């Protein structure tokens with residue numbers, strides 16, 4: 001069909017089916033274009049007018065490059081020639097996200113699906129074009145909100161750990177105070193005529209510096225954990241992330257459970273947001289510590305390993321496990337058994353894992369076995385065969 005002839009008062013009177021087709025085309029929410037083998041636009045529906053800003057008389061008969069960004073436009077003739085010559089499909093019947101260009105020069109994302117029709121006038125291509133701007137904007141907003149929520153959960157975890165961390169910081173600060181008091185006493189005595197025990201004096205100051213460094217390291221670890229920043233993926237060693245999470249959780253624990261580390265050596269790296277993955281491990285460890293409160297010989301085992309296409313971090317405790325009724329809801333928001341818990345930790349942890357194309361699952365245990373959580377992350381680097389290395393502490 002030639003839109004110019006049939007729809008806009010051409011010489012032939014439109015048939016009923018032509019009129020119906022024209023109405024269907026103009027009712028469609030998506031842009032619909034028909035081009036011939038050389039790329040000339042034959043049909044350009046109403047939705048195209050608002051998408052691209054050209055009136056039908058400006059677009060009809062023009063090459064479809066009119067509505068393409070220049071880098072893509074120059075390649076399009078080649079695509080068409082190649083397809084007509086070889087039948088090799090790059091987009092027909094597949095559909096994909098491409099950029100389009102408005103009359104005012106702005107470029108925007110669209111989803112393009114292309115079909116083909118063999119007509120008496122030759123081969124024609126039908127393109128259906130969906131504007132992706134609002135979907136992209138909604139996706140961007142969703143990602144932003146999700147990142148905010150993940151961050152709030154970290155701040156809230158740090159808030160809950162605050163008392164223990166303050167206690168932990170108190171130790172080096174008290175030590176620094178004692179060392180400096182000793183140094184002051186030595187100086188006072190030296191002023192009164194005694195000899196300054198230079199070597200002891202130096203050692204005391206060195207110890208004070210060491211304690212200050214320890215306090216600084218605790219603060220910088222805390223700050224790094226709660227800092228608000230753009231999510232950022234880089235290649236990291238999973239064992240190092242697990243170690244940092246472990247240190248953060250065990251800081252200031254008065255009766256820490258025994259921790260058994262079973263780390264595989266030579267694991268491939270993971271392409272992840274290190275702080276977010278640390279956040280998952282912190283959450284699993286804190287839940288384990290909580291589940292072990294008041295239990296005999298409390299212990300947590302952390303294992304890192306490679307399983308097929310995945311890196312796995314397994315956190316298991318010897319607590320009571322999860323009641324079977326809790327399992328279906330445990331990864332849902334607001335599912336908690338704690339008096340002050342928000343029940344967001346596991347739900348956010350699973351969301352983070354799945355955003356990384358991984359997952360977080362649980363074997364609930366019970367009957368004398370504790371809960372066992374498995375965090376899976378996809379492998380990105382060439383795998384090394386990891387060997388287990390056990391270290392109980």
Ligand code: ADP
Nearest residue numbers: 287288291336337338341342343344345346371
């Ligand atoms: P919150 O810690 O705020 O309760 P989570 O989503 O992290 O939120 O945990 C939800 C619930 O799952 C906890 O309240 C607890 O009942 C249960 N749970 C999590 N980990 C364990 C575990 N290792 N052993 C027993 N119960 C657990």
